[in-house]
Amino acid sequence: MTPAMPRPLALITGSSSGIGATFARQLAARGCDLVLVARRKDRLEEQARAIQAAHSVQVEILPADLTRDADLKIVEDRIAAAPNLEFLVNNAGFGIAGLFFSLPLDGQDQMHRLHVLAPMRLTHAALQGMVARRSGNIINVSSVSGFGQNPGSVSYSATKTWMSSFTEGIYMELKSIGSSVRVQALCPGFTYTEFHDTMHFDRKAIPAWMWMSADEVVTTSLRALDRDQLFVIPGWRYRLLVFLMRAFPRSLYHKLSIKYARTTGRARLWGGPPGLRGSSRTRSAQLTASPAGRSPASEQPNRHAESRCRQPPPLPSLPHTPPAESLA
Ligand SMILES: NC(=O)c1ccc[n+]([C@@H]2O[C@H](COP(=O)([O-])OP(=O)(O)OC[C@H]3O[C@@H](n4cnc5c(N)ncnc54)[C@H](OP(=O)(O)O)[C@@H]3O)[C@@H](O)[C@H]2O)c1
Numbered sequence: 385m386t387p388a389m390p391r392p393l394a395l396i397t398g399s400s401s402g403i404g405a406t407f408a409r410q411l412a413a414r415g416c417d418l419v420l421v422a423r424r425k426d427r428l429e430e431q432a433r434a435i436q437a438a439h440s441v442q443v444e445i446l447p448a449d450l451t452r453d454a455d456l457k458i459v460e461d462r463i464a465a466a467p468n469l470e471f472l473v474n475n476a477g478f479g480i481a482g483l484f485f486s487l488p489l490d491g492q493d494q495m496h497r498l499h500v501l502a503p504m505r506l507t508h509a510a511l512q513g514m515v516a517r518r519s520g521n522i523i524n525v526s527s528v529s530g531f532g533q534n535p536g537s538v539s540y541s542a543t544k545t546w547m548s549s550f551t552e553g554i555y556m557e558l559k560s561i562g563s564s565v566r567v568q569a570l571c572p573g574f575t576y577t578e579f580h581d582t583m584h585f586d587r588k589a590i591p592a593w594m595w596m597s598a599d600e601v602v603t604t605s606l607r608a609l610d611r612d613q614l615f616v617i618p619g620w621r622y623r624l625l626v627f628l629m630r631a632f633p634r635s636l637y638h639k640l641s642i643k644y645a646r647t648t649g650r651a652r653l654w655g656g657p658p659g660l661r662g663s664s665r666t667r668s669a670q671l672t673a674s675p676a677g678r679s680p681a682s683e684q685p686n687r688h689a690e691s692r693c694r695q696p697p698p699l700p701s702l703p704h705t706p707p708a709e710s711l712a
Contacts (some may be wrong), residue, residue, distance in 0.1 A: 390468040391441065395419040395510075397450060397459070397502070398476030400427035402577025403525060406598040407473050410606060412439040416471060421446045421459055450476055450502040451494045463509040467517075472510040474503035474547075475525040479583045484538040492539045499543035507554065511565065515558070520565045521609055524551045528573045528617065531626050532637065535645040544571075548615065555614045569615050570605045572596065573622040589648075594621065 394411040398404035400422035408418055412435045420428045420443060428445040435443050446462060448455035463469060477499055480491050503524055514520025529537065530544030551569035558565050574580075574595045580587055587595070596619050604618040617623045629637060 391415060391417045392470030393417045393419065393466050393468045394471035394473065395421065395446075395459075395463060395466070395469060395506075396471075396473040396475060397421045397506070398525075399431060399473075400424045402579060403572070403575060403598045403601055404473065404475040405431050406602040407475065407523070407605075408435060408443075409438075410599075410602050411471055411473075412441045412443070414606075415439075415441065417442040417444075417468075419444045419446055419462060419466075421448050421450070422476065423447060423449045451497040456502055456505055460505055460509040463506060464512065467513065469510060469513060469520065471521045471523070472506060473523045473525070474506055475523075476502065477525065477579075479537060479540050479579060479585070481536055481583050481585060483536065495539050495543055499540075500546050503547065504550065507550075511554070514565045515561075515563055518564050522551075522554070522565070522567045523605060523609065524548075524567070524569050526551070526569045526571045528571050528622050528626060530569075530571060532629050532641065535642065552614060566609055566612050568605065568609050568613065570601070571615060571617045571622075571626075572601045573617075573619060573625070575601050 392415070394408075394416040396404050396407050396411070396418065399408045399418075399420040404422070408420055408431060412418055418432075418435065418441065420431055422428055425445065425447040428447060432443040432445050435441070446459060448459050450456050450459065463472065478495065480487060480495060484492070507522055507524070510520065510522060514522075524547050526547040527540075527544040529541040530546075530548045533541045548569045548571065551567050555567045558567065574590055575598055576587075576595055577598055601618045605616050608616040617626055632640070
Protein backbone atom coordinates (compact mmCIF):
# COMPACT_ATOMS: atom_id res chain seq x y z
CA MET A 385 0.00 0.00 0.00
CA THR A 386 1.37 3.45 -0.90
CA PRO A 387 1.44 5.90 2.03
CA ALA A 388 -1.26 8.60 1.95
CA MET A 389 -0.08 11.90 0.43
CA PRO A 390 0.25 14.64 3.07
CA ARG A 391 -2.24 17.46 2.73
CA PRO A 392 -0.87 20.69 1.21
CA LEU A 393 0.47 23.04 3.86
CA ALA A 394 -0.06 26.82 4.10
CA LEU A 395 2.09 29.05 6.32
CA ILE A 396 0.54 32.45 6.95
CA THR A 397 2.28 35.27 8.79
CA GLY A 398 0.12 37.73 10.71
CA SER A 399 -2.69 35.18 11.02
CA SER A 400 -3.86 36.16 14.50
CA SER A 401 -6.30 38.69 12.98
CA GLY A 402 -7.59 40.45 9.87
CA ILE A 403 -6.52 39.47 6.38
CA GLY A 404 -4.12 36.77 7.64
CA ALA A 405 -6.79 35.07 9.75
CA THR A 406 -9.12 35.19 6.74
CA PHE A 407 -6.49 33.57 4.53
CA ALA A 408 -6.18 30.85 7.18
CA ARG A 409 -9.94 30.15 7.13
CA GLN A 410 -10.21 30.19 3.34
CA LEU A 411 -7.14 27.99 2.79
CA ALA A 412 -8.41 25.53 5.42
CA ALA A 413 -11.69 25.42 3.49
CA ARG A 414 -9.61 24.47 0.43
CA GLY A 415 -8.18 21.53 2.41
CA CYS A 416 -4.80 22.90 3.53
CA ASP A 417 -3.13 22.14 6.83
CA LEU A 418 -1.94 25.37 8.40
CA VAL A 419 0.97 26.92 10.25
CA LEU A 420 -0.19 30.16 11.85
CA VAL A 421 2.47 32.75 12.69
CA ALA A 422 2.09 35.96 14.74
CA ARG A 423 3.08 37.29 18.17
CA ARG A 424 -0.17 36.85 20.14
CA LYS A 425 -0.24 33.20 21.16
CA ASP A 426 -3.73 33.41 22.68
CA ARG A 427 -5.19 34.76 19.45
CA LEU A 428 -3.42 32.09 17.38
CA GLU A 429 -4.84 29.40 19.67
CA GLU A 430 -8.31 30.90 19.28
CA GLN A 431 -7.98 30.87 15.47
CA ALA A 432 -6.64 27.30 15.50
CA ARG A 433 -9.53 26.04 17.64
CA ALA A 434 -12.16 27.71 15.44
CA ILE A 435 -10.62 26.42 12.20
CA GLN A 436 -10.21 22.87 13.49
CA ALA A 437 -13.83 22.86 14.62
CA ALA A 438 -14.98 23.86 11.13
CA HIS A 439 -12.58 21.92 8.87
CA SER A 440 -10.82 18.55 8.92
CA VAL A 441 -7.32 19.97 8.78
CA GLN A 442 -4.36 20.22 11.15
CA VAL A 443 -3.45 23.63 12.51
CA GLU A 444 -0.09 24.34 14.11
CA ILE A 445 0.66 27.63 15.81
CA LEU A 446 4.10 29.19 15.71
CA PRO A 447 4.21 32.32 17.88
CA ALA A 448 6.97 34.59 16.59
CA ASP A 449 7.92 38.23 16.43
CA LEU A 450 9.18 38.51 12.87
CA THR A 451 11.16 41.66 13.63
CA ARG A 452 13.48 39.52 15.77
CA ASP A 453 16.24 37.57 14.03
CA ALA A 454 15.96 34.50 16.28
CA ASP A 455 12.18 34.17 15.76
CA LEU A 456 12.51 34.73 12.04
CA LYS A 457 15.10 31.95 11.82
CA ILE A 458 12.68 29.54 13.52
CA VAL A 459 10.02 30.30 10.91
CA GLU A 460 12.56 29.99 8.06
CA ASP A 461 13.60 26.58 9.39
CA ARG A 462 9.95 25.50 9.69
CA ILE A 463 9.42 26.43 6.04
CA ALA A 464 12.58 24.67 4.89
CA ALA A 465 11.51 21.49 6.73
CA ALA A 466 8.07 21.34 5.05
CA PRO A 467 8.11 19.14 1.94
CA ASN A 468 4.38 19.80 1.42
CA LEU A 469 4.49 23.63 1.68
CA GLU A 470 2.04 24.76 -1.00
CA PHE A 471 1.26 28.31 0.20
CA LEU A 472 3.33 30.99 1.87
CA VAL A 473 1.39 34.16 2.69
CA ASN A 474 3.66 37.03 3.75
CA ASN A 475 0.98 39.13 5.36
CA ALA A 476 2.18 40.41 8.78
CA GLY A 477 2.31 44.18 8.85
CA PHE A 478 1.33 47.39 10.59
CA GLY A 479 0.95 51.08 9.85
CA ILE A 480 2.47 54.19 11.37
CA ALA A 481 0.84 57.62 11.16
CA GLY A 482 3.08 60.62 11.38
CA LEU A 483 5.77 62.60 9.65
CA PHE A 484 8.87 60.47 9.09
CA PHE A 485 11.35 62.81 10.78
CA SER A 486 9.17 63.39 13.83
CA LEU A 487 8.46 59.75 14.71
CA PRO A 488 10.80 57.64 16.82
CA LEU A 489 13.14 55.61 14.65
CA ASP A 490 12.30 52.29 16.35
CA GLY A 491 8.90 51.94 14.70
CA GLN A 492 10.33 52.69 11.26
CA ASP A 493 13.10 50.16 11.86
CA GLN A 494 10.60 47.48 12.94
CA MET A 495 8.44 48.19 9.93
CA HIS A 496 11.32 47.66 7.52
CA ARG A 497 12.24 44.42 9.32
CA LEU A 498 8.66 43.16 9.16
CA HIS A 499 7.66 44.37 5.67
CA VAL A 500 11.00 43.87 3.90
CA LEU A 501 13.50 41.59 5.64
CA ALA A 502 11.02 39.00 6.92
CA PRO A 503 9.21 38.41 3.58
CA MET A 504 12.55 38.41 1.75
CA ARG A 505 13.98 35.70 4.02
CA LEU A 506 10.78 33.62 4.16
CA THR A 507 10.33 33.78 0.38
CA HIS A 508 13.92 32.61 -0.06
CA ALA A 509 13.34 29.70 2.33
CA ALA A 510 10.09 28.71 0.58
CA LEU A 511 11.31 28.96 -3.00
CA GLN A 512 14.14 26.46 -2.47
CA GLY A 513 11.68 23.61 -2.05
CA MET A 514 8.86 24.97 -4.21
CA VAL A 515 11.03 25.40 -7.32
CA ALA A 516 12.53 21.92 -6.89
CA ARG A 517 9.03 20.42 -6.49
CA ARG A 518 7.65 22.57 -9.35
CA SER A 519 4.71 23.47 -7.17
CA GLY A 520 3.79 26.25 -4.77
CA ASN A 521 2.21 29.67 -4.31
CA ILE A 522 3.52 32.78 -2.57
CA ILE A 523 1.20 35.68 -1.80
CA ASN A 524 2.87 38.87 -0.63
CA VAL A 525 0.42 41.29 0.95
CA SER A 526 1.38 44.73 -0.30
CA SER A 527 -1.01 47.70 -0.53
CA VAL A 528 -2.52 50.25 -2.89
CA SER A 529 -0.17 52.61 -1.02
CA GLY A 530 2.72 50.88 -2.74
CA PHE A 531 1.74 52.48 -6.05
CA GLY A 532 2.61 55.96 -4.77
CA GLN A 533 3.74 57.92 -1.74
CA ASN A 534 1.71 59.52 1.03
CA PRO A 535 2.73 62.33 3.36
CA GLY A 536 2.28 60.89 6.85
CA SER A 537 3.10 57.28 6.00
CA VAL A 538 6.33 57.43 4.05
CA SER A 539 7.95 54.24 5.38
CA TYR A 540 4.70 52.32 4.96
CA SER A 541 4.35 53.28 1.29
CA ALA A 542 8.07 52.72 0.64
CA THR A 543 8.06 49.23 2.16
CA LYS A 544 4.89 48.30 0.23
CA THR A 545 6.47 49.59 -3.00
CA TRP A 546 9.41 47.29 -2.20
CA MET A 547 7.01 44.40 -1.60
CA SER A 548 5.33 44.87 -4.99
CA SER A 549 8.62 45.34 -6.84
CA PHE A 550 10.23 42.33 -5.12
CA THR A 551 7.25 40.14 -6.02
CA GLU A 552 7.33 41.34 -9.64
CA GLY A 553 11.05 40.46 -9.85
CA ILE A 554 10.49 36.96 -8.43
CA TYR A 555 7.56 36.48 -10.85
CA MET A 556 9.81 37.35 -13.79
CA GLU A 557 12.64 35.11 -12.58
CA LEU A 558 10.30 32.15 -12.14
CA LYS A 559 8.80 32.66 -15.61
CA SER A 560 12.28 32.97 -17.10
CA ILE A 561 13.17 29.47 -15.88
CA GLY A 562 9.77 28.01 -16.86
CA SER A 563 8.77 27.37 -13.22
CA SER A 564 5.14 26.73 -12.39
CA VAL A 565 5.48 28.27 -8.92
CA ARG A 566 3.09 31.22 -8.63
CA VAL A 567 3.66 34.54 -6.88
CA GLN A 568 1.24 37.37 -6.30
CA ALA A 569 1.43 40.93 -4.94
CA LEU A 570 -1.92 41.53 -3.25
CA CYS A 571 -2.62 45.28 -3.07
CA PRO A 572 -5.71 46.02 -0.96
CA GLY A 573 -7.18 49.42 -0.17
CA PHE A 574 -8.98 50.21 3.09
CA THR A 575 -10.02 46.90 4.63
CA TYR A 576 -11.91 46.27 7.89
CA THR A 577 -9.34 44.59 10.16
CA GLU A 578 -7.48 45.53 13.34
CA PHE A 579 -4.94 47.51 11.28
CA HIS A 580 -6.53 50.92 11.83
CA ASP A 581 -7.36 50.24 15.49
CA THR A 582 -3.69 49.59 16.11
CA MET A 583 -2.94 52.98 14.54
CA HIS A 584 -5.73 54.82 16.40
CA PHE A 585 -7.06 55.80 13.02
CA ASP A 586 -10.67 57.00 12.94
CA ARG A 587 -12.42 54.90 10.30
CA LYS A 588 -15.19 57.50 10.00
CA ALA A 589 -12.69 59.80 8.28
CA ILE A 590 -12.93 57.53 5.23
CA PRO A 591 -16.23 57.20 3.31
CA ALA A 592 -17.98 53.86 3.85
CA TRP A 593 -17.89 52.96 0.15
CA MET A 594 -14.09 52.86 0.24
CA TRP A 595 -13.97 50.03 2.78
CA MET A 596 -13.81 46.36 1.88
CA SER A 597 -14.13 43.25 4.01
CA ALA A 598 -11.16 40.94 4.56
CA ASP A 599 -13.28 38.15 3.05
CA GLU A 600 -13.71 40.09 -0.22
CA VAL A 601 -9.97 40.81 -0.34
CA VAL A 602 -8.91 37.21 0.27
CA THR A 603 -11.52 35.71 -2.08
CA THR A 604 -10.30 38.04 -4.84
CA SER A 605 -6.68 37.09 -4.12
CA LEU A 606 -7.22 33.32 -4.24
CA ARG A 607 -9.34 33.54 -7.41
CA ALA A 608 -6.63 35.63 -9.07
CA LEU A 609 -3.97 33.16 -7.94
CA ASP A 610 -5.83 30.43 -9.83
CA ARG A 611 -5.39 32.66 -12.94
CA ASP A 612 -1.70 33.31 -12.09
CA GLN A 613 -2.28 37.07 -11.86
CA LEU A 614 0.73 39.00 -10.52
CA PHE A 615 -0.74 42.29 -9.21
CA VAL A 616 -4.14 41.92 -7.57
CA ILE A 617 -6.06 45.03 -6.55
CA PRO A 618 -9.39 44.07 -4.97
CA GLY A 619 -12.32 46.39 -5.78
CA TRP A 620 -13.04 48.36 -8.96
CA ARG A 621 -12.66 51.74 -7.19
CA TYR A 622 -9.07 50.91 -6.21
CA ARG A 623 -8.26 49.60 -9.69
CA LEU A 624 -9.56 52.94 -11.04
CA LEU A 625 -7.55 54.87 -8.45
CA VAL A 626 -4.33 53.04 -9.35
CA PHE A 627 -5.04 53.59 -13.05
CA LEU A 628 -5.38 57.34 -12.44
CA MET A 629 -2.29 57.44 -10.19
CA ARG A 630 -0.28 55.87 -13.00
CA ALA A 631 -1.85 57.96 -15.76
CA PHE A 632 -1.27 61.35 -14.07
CA PRO A 633 2.07 63.07 -14.61
CA ARG A 634 4.13 62.59 -11.43
CA SER A 635 4.19 66.34 -10.76
CA LEU A 636 0.37 66.50 -10.86
CA TYR A 637 0.14 63.46 -8.59
CA HIS A 638 2.48 65.20 -6.11
CA LYS A 639 0.42 68.42 -6.19
CA LEU A 640 -2.86 66.59 -5.60
CA SER A 641 -1.46 64.37 -2.82
CA ILE A 642 0.14 67.28 -1.00
CA LYS A 643 -3.03 69.37 -1.30
CA TYR A 644 -5.12 66.45 -0.06
CA ALA A 645 -2.77 65.92 2.87
CA ARG A 646 -2.85 69.61 3.81
CA THR A 647 -6.58 70.03 3.60
CA THR A 648 -7.51 66.83 5.44
CA GLY A 649 -4.89 67.27 8.16
CA ARG A 650 -3.61 64.84 10.74
CA ALA A 651 -6.31 65.55 13.34
CA ARG A 652 -9.13 64.43 11.08
CA LEU A 653 -7.54 61.21 9.86
CA TRP A 654 -5.66 60.17 12.95
CA GLY A 655 -8.39 59.65 15.47
CA GLY A 656 -6.78 59.12 18.85
CA PRO A 657 -4.04 59.98 21.24
CA PRO A 658 -1.18 57.60 21.89
CA GLY A 659 -1.16 55.25 24.83
CA LEU A 660 -2.53 51.91 25.86
CA ARG A 661 -6.19 51.68 26.78
CA GLY A 662 -8.18 48.57 27.56
CA SER A 663 -6.96 45.01 27.49
CA SER A 664 -6.36 42.73 24.56
CA ARG A 665 -9.35 40.69 25.78
CA THR A 666 -11.78 43.61 25.46
CA ARG A 667 -10.22 44.51 22.15
CA SER A 668 -10.58 41.00 20.88
CA ALA A 669 -14.25 40.94 21.87
CA GLN A 670 -14.89 44.29 20.22
CA LEU A 671 -13.26 43.19 17.01
CA THR A 672 -15.20 40.01 16.57
CA ALA A 673 -18.27 42.23 16.15
CA SER A 674 -19.36 43.35 12.68
CA PRO A 675 -17.37 46.26 11.22
CA ALA A 676 -20.30 48.60 11.79
CA GLY A 677 -20.33 47.67 15.46
CA ARG A 678 -16.66 48.33 16.10
CA SER A 679 -15.59 50.62 18.88
CA PRO A 680 -13.99 53.92 18.01
CA ALA A 681 -10.33 53.58 17.19
CA SER A 682 -9.37 55.76 20.16
CA GLU A 683 -10.66 53.08 22.53
CA GLN A 684 -8.31 50.45 21.15
CA PRO A 685 -4.92 49.67 22.66
CA ASN A 686 -1.87 49.98 20.48
CA ARG A 687 0.43 47.02 19.90
CA HIS A 688 3.18 49.27 18.58
CA ALA A 689 2.29 52.18 20.83
CA GLU A 690 5.68 53.40 21.91
CA SER A 691 7.30 53.47 18.55
CA ARG A 692 4.32 54.18 16.37
CA CYS A 693 1.96 56.79 17.63
CA ARG A 694 3.81 59.42 19.56
CA GLN A 695 2.24 62.74 18.62
CA PRO A 696 4.77 64.71 16.58
CA PRO A 697 5.60 68.22 17.75
CA PRO A 698 3.59 71.04 16.13
CA LEU A 699 5.21 72.65 13.11
CA PRO A 700 4.50 76.36 13.40
CA SER A 701 6.19 77.17 10.10
CA LEU A 702 3.64 75.16 8.13
CA PRO A 703 0.37 76.83 7.17
CA HIS A 704 -1.69 73.70 7.86
CA THR A 705 -1.74 70.75 10.22
CA PRO A 706 0.76 68.13 9.00
CA PRO A 707 -0.89 65.74 6.60
CA ALA A 708 -1.67 62.13 7.45
CA GLU A 709 -1.76 59.06 5.29
CA SER A 710 -4.24 59.13 2.48
CA LEU A 711 -4.26 55.49 1.53
CA ALA A 712 -4.39 52.19 3.39
N1 LIG B 1 -6.39 46.83 6.62
C1 LIG B 1 -6.08 47.59 5.58
O1 LIG B 1 -6.75 48.59 5.26
C2 LIG B 1 -4.89 47.20 4.73
C3 LIG B 1 -4.76 47.81 3.46
C4 LIG B 1 -3.68 47.47 2.66
C5 LIG B 1 -2.76 46.55 3.09
N2 LIG B 1 -2.90 45.98 4.33
C6 LIG B 1 -1.88 45.03 4.74
O2 LIG B 1 -2.50 43.81 5.13
C7 LIG B 1 -1.63 43.09 6.01
C8 LIG B 1 -2.45 42.52 7.15
O3 LIG B 1 -2.97 43.58 7.93
P1 LIG B 1 -4.46 43.59 8.47
O4 LIG B 1 -5.17 44.66 7.76
O5 LIG B 1 -5.04 42.23 8.48
O6 LIG B 1 -4.20 44.13 9.95
P2 LIG B 1 -4.24 43.40 11.38
O7 LIG B 1 -5.59 42.84 11.63
O8 LIG B 1 -3.69 44.40 12.35
O9 LIG B 1 -3.23 42.18 11.21
C9 LIG B 1 -1.84 42.36 11.23
C10 LIG B 1 -1.21 41.03 11.56
O10 LIG B 1 0.22 41.18 11.58
C11 LIG B 1 0.72 40.59 12.76
N3 LIG B 1 1.96 41.23 13.19
C12 LIG B 1 2.17 42.54 13.44
N4 LIG B 1 3.44 42.75 13.85
C13 LIG B 1 4.04 41.52 13.84
C14 LIG B 1 5.35 41.05 14.18
N5 LIG B 1 6.29 41.88 14.61
N6 LIG B 1 5.63 39.72 14.05
C15 LIG B 1 4.68 38.87 13.62
N7 LIG B 1 3.42 39.25 13.30
C16 LIG B 1 3.11 40.55 13.41
C17 LIG B 1 -0.39 40.80 13.79
O11 LIG B 1 -0.35 39.82 14.82
P3 LIG B 1 0.27 40.02 16.29
O12 LIG B 1 -0.08 41.41 16.76
O13 LIG B 1 -0.39 38.93 17.08
O14 LIG B 1 1.74 39.80 16.11
C18 LIG B 1 -1.63 40.54 12.94
O15 LIG B 1 -1.89 39.15 12.87
C19 LIG B 1 -0.54 44.08 6.44
O16 LIG B 1 0.65 43.77 5.76
C20 LIG B 1 -1.08 45.42 5.97
O17 LIG B 1 -0.05 46.32 5.64
C21 LIG B 1 -3.94 46.28 5.15
